[in-house]
Amino acid sequence: xKRNWWERLLTFDRLDYAGVYLALAGVGGGVTxxxxxxxxxxxxxxDPLRTSLTIEALSDESTGGPWEGLRPKxxxxxxxxxxxxxxxxxxxxxxxxxxxxxxxxxxxxxLIVILGLxxxxxxxxxxxxxxxxxxxxxxxxxxxxxxxxxxxxxPIVVRAAVLTDAAVETRGTIFTVTLPWQYLAVTLxxxxxxxxxxxxxxxxxxxxxxxxxx
Amino acid sequence: MVCTLDDLLEERGMTLTALADQIxxxxxxxxxxxxxxxxxxxxxxxxxxxxxxxxxxGDLFRVEGGGSST
Numbered sequence: 001x002k003r004n005w006w007e008r009l010l011t012f013d014r015l016d017y018a019g020v021y022l023a024l025a026g027v028g029g030g031v032t033x034x035x036x037x038x039x040x041x042x043x044x045x046x047d048p049l050r051t052s053l054t055i056e057a058l059s060d061e062s063t064g065g066p067w068e069g070l071r072p073k074x075x076x077x078x079x080x081x082x083x084x085x086x087x088x089x090x091x092x093x094x095x096x097x098x099x100x101x102x103x104x105x106x107x108x109x110x111l112i113v114i115l116g117l118x119x120x121x122x123x124x125x126x127x128x129x130x131x132x133x134x135x136x137x138x139x140x141x142x143x144x145x146x147x148x149x150x151x152x153x154x155p156i157v158v159r160a161a162v163l164t165d166a167a168v169e170t171r172g173t174i175f176t177v178t179l180p181w182q183y184l185a186v187t188l189x190x191x192x193x194x195x196x197x198x199x200x201x202x203x204x205x206x207x208x209x210x211x212x213x214x
Numbered sequence: 215m216v217c218t219l220d221d222l223l224e225e226r227g228m229t230l231t232a233l234a235d236q237i238x239x240x241x242x243x244x245x246x247x248x249x250x251x252x253x254x255x256x257x258x259x260x261x262x263x264x265x266x267x268x269x270x271x272g273d274l275f276r277v278e279g280g281g282s283s284t
Contacts, residue, residue, distance in 0.1 A: 213254045
């Protein structure tokens with residue numbers, strides 16, 4: 001049966017698969033480079049670390065300024081562009097590691113998701129969609145999307161604590177951590193994938209029933 | 215459950231390929247049935263087999279060894 005061009009959209013012909021593979025590879029490479037490329041190169045070159053910190057001085061209300069009253073530690077410059085900008089002239093290994101920790105987790109979760117989706121796509125292309133291996137892969141991707149945003153809270157808090165402690169005299173100062181709303185969206189996508197995995201489980205059972213049917 | 219398709223074909227001097235062509239089932243699927251590797255059979259396949267071979271469903275299968283397996 002001949003299909004019109006709009007009926008062929010997203011029916012996953014060779015071009016669609018190539019596009020999705022390209023997008024997955026691009027996202028994997030892009031996220032890895034964006035999260036780890038700059039900081040690792042800066043660390044290797046001995047460059048300063050310039051980063052945003054959510055620091056509030058307890059005396060803010062009395063002084064009126066966003067970071068008035070904060071005393072930077074030696075080797076640290078503080079600036080303001082809507083958030084406190086801290087520049088560490090010679091960051092310690094501890095500061096670099098704390099700065100990198102959330103990024104490493106983001107990259108790891110992204111690569112796990114991409115690898116899982118890549119394998120699922122390949123099996124669908126090969127006509128073997130409803131298998132137990134695919135079920136495990138989809139559940140793995142779903143679990144990663146649900147759990148990673150929750151786990152990410154730990155290194156984010158550790159990073160904020162370590163960098164704040166290294167940047168300013170902590171007496172009378174606090175740091176705050178705001179989790180992006182996108183985390184909720186990622187968790188929601190994970191839950192939807194978990195529901196899809198449930199549908200796949202039904203598909204696996206049906207496939208098993210059909211196998212050997214003459 | 216043992217399929218006696220082989221015996222029926224021999225009695226009628228038919229080949230598996232000819233039967234497959236006649237009833238519109240692939241050779242591979244018919245071979246699966248003949249070699250007792252089928253887990254289930256469609257009513258439509260069973261009816262077509264009986265029509266082509268001029269037999270009853272009971273002539274195609276017999277139960278052996280307690281009948282607990284296919």
